[in-house]
Amino acid sequence: MSDERRLDVLRAIVQDYVSTSEPVGSKALLERHHLGVSAATVRNDMAALEDEGLIAAPHTSAGRIPTDAGYRLFVDKLSQIKPLTRAERSAIETFLSQSVDLDDVVTRTVRLLSSLTGQVAVMQYPSLNAATVRHVELVSLAADRLMLVVILSTGQVEQRILELGSPTHLDDEAAVAQLRSRVNELSVGRRRAEAAVALVAAVAELEAPPGDAQGQSRAAVLRAVAGVLAEQREDRVVLAGTANLARSSNDFPLTLSPVLQALEEHVVLLRLLASMDGESRESVAVRIGAENPISDLASTSVVTASYTAGGVAGLGVLGPTRMNYPSTMAAVRAVARYVTEILNQ
Structure with a gap:
């Protein structure tokens, strides 16, 4: 033979x-x-x-x-992944381009992947800890209160009210604008933790004699902004299409329970995506059955690809090993590329 x-x-x-x-x-x-x-x-x-x-x-x-x-x-032995049709690519691009923010991109992506493949779709949020600062905005709200807005390279916007406990003495727009400029100078282009370190280091140059209330206020604001940027954030994943597993219940030898239980543990899914990141950085990664390091997923196949948004994160689908691999791999690859383009515009 x-x-x-x-x-x-x-x-x-x-x-x-x-x-x-x-x-x-x-x-x-x-x-x-x-x-x-x-x-x-x-x-x-x-x-x-x-x-x-x-x-x-x-x-x-x-x-x-x-x-x-x-x-x-x-x-x-697949010689190549069959590309999606022009109509399919156009539909993906149109659907994702209508997103209004990062949360909407993630929600639309998992819904789209689930619909295209008939499997469970999973997407990891871009890591906020790895994101860089794109812009920082400071707005005076009251004598002892400022609004902080941080825009990250992932497209995510964080908003926080800084309660300083004493008057800021930054009651004119020119003083706030000057401080805003300094914060951006120290933060933009750096990761959150790195920006926090730079802001703390700059506090010393703003520390002033007891009589300089405005200098002390600037230092207090820098410390408060640094504290926000230094906070560690948990990575998150979003799922869609879990009900698709019920339609494939005959493909699971015993029961769906272990698979459903694993899907509920987002830490497990994050670990799975992280373990496949190196495989999917340049292409599409496929784990079949017992190749999955998580025993509860040994009856499934996982197809993932990486996307870039201030850092590398993963998305993909999970389903029974009886899966249409060529079309699933093509869909995952195409969606990952469009997500990267949209989040880096």
Whole structure:
């Protein structure tokens, strides 16, 4: 049996099983695919594939289904990921470009991925701890109160009221504008933690004798802004399409419970995306079945890609191993690219 013919038979089995969810026999292969060989040859090829652990019989019948190893060989031997149609690309771009802020981008992305693939979609928020500061705004609200607005490279906007506990003595717009300019000079282009360190270091140059109330107020504002920027933020993930798993319940050998439980643990999903980041930095990463490091997800496949927004984060889909890998990989790759473009505009 030639290696190329063996791959043709394996591809045909994968394609038929994904589309029908029924074990595939030699007769069906010959009817649906132009393999150019006899039924006996196909049966011999299937026996050899089974010996190699690439297909298996789920019960005593002539039909065979792909194993995790079979899916892996199928994915690895894809010559290229079939690109989406122009209409599909246009629809993705239009839908995502209507987003009004980062939260809307994330919500639209998971809804879109779930709809395109029929799987559970997951997206990691850009890490705020890795984000750089794009702009800082200070607005005087009262004698002892300022509004702080921080715009990050991820597109996220943080707003905070700074309660300083004593009059700021920054009661004219020129003084606030001067301080705002200094804060931006020290912060813009730096990560949050780095900007906080720079602001604290600059406090000394603003510390003034007890009689200089305005200098002391400037120092107090810098310390307050530094405190906000130094706060550590937890990374977050958003899901959509969990109900799709119920439609594929027959693809899970025992029960959906472990998978659903894992999906509820966002820390688990963050760890999974992080573990696949290196694989998907330049392309699309695929983990099939037992390749997943999380035991509760050993009956699933995960397809991810990275996107960039002030840092690298991940998005992708999760579903049963009986998955249309070429179209799923194409959708995940395309959406990741559009998300990167939109968040870096």
